[in-house]
């Protein structure tokens with residue numbers, strides 16, 4: 001993907017700041033979408049397809065190396081970890097857009113991967129505040145049909161025996177490994193080993209916000225010094241803008 005022009009960063013920041021997390025992720029991913037010809041709309045694709053676009057956007061914004069931080073559940077300290085967009089994007093090849101039915105414990109379950117449309121729809125329901133109920137509602141949305149000869153009345157995720165439900169959850173994770181990125185970590189302070197969820201959409205949004213803020217400061221400094229308009233400052237290439245800023249701050253003799 002091309003690098004993201006400064007004006008585009010500010011446009012995205014304006015467009016997404018009041019959006020829901022789901023709408024924001026889709027809007028950000030759309031800027032990196034290189035396959036608009038696909039039949040399935042982005043909101044209905046497996047979540048990992050959107051994560052992959054977000055990773056490509058991240059690459060365009062700041063390169064492949066990512067340093068993220070999470071709170072340690074033990075001591076509440078900050079744990080830092082590294083990842084690269086390349087390593088995560090390698091998982092994109094493992095996404096199964098149209099997974100085969102699951103056959104388990106006498107059940108035949110026809111299902112599909114979770115999408116952003118599912119996340120959006122479930123987030124609007126009051127029951128979604130309870131994580132267990134939220135997970136079940138998501139599972140239910142992905143059940144296309146269920147068949148079990150001995151229990152013909154079974155039709156919802158609630159009726160599935162635990163082993164079948166677990167097998168379905170496992171099948172969903174392996175069909176879309178970019179949907180939920182879990183990282184095994186150890187806290188350097190208290191030594192606690194824990195698993196953290198890498199929220200790529202939130203991570204990319206935080207970086208875009210930081211970039212947007214920095215651009216506004218750059219525009220402010222150059223507009224004050226040279227009387228240039230916002231569009232004139234944003235039209236400068238990144239190295240040229242940085243050079244003028246060094247002149248303004250006296251770093252460039």
Ligand SMILES: [Zn+2]
Nearest residue numbers: 072075187190
């Ligand atoms: Zn800790």
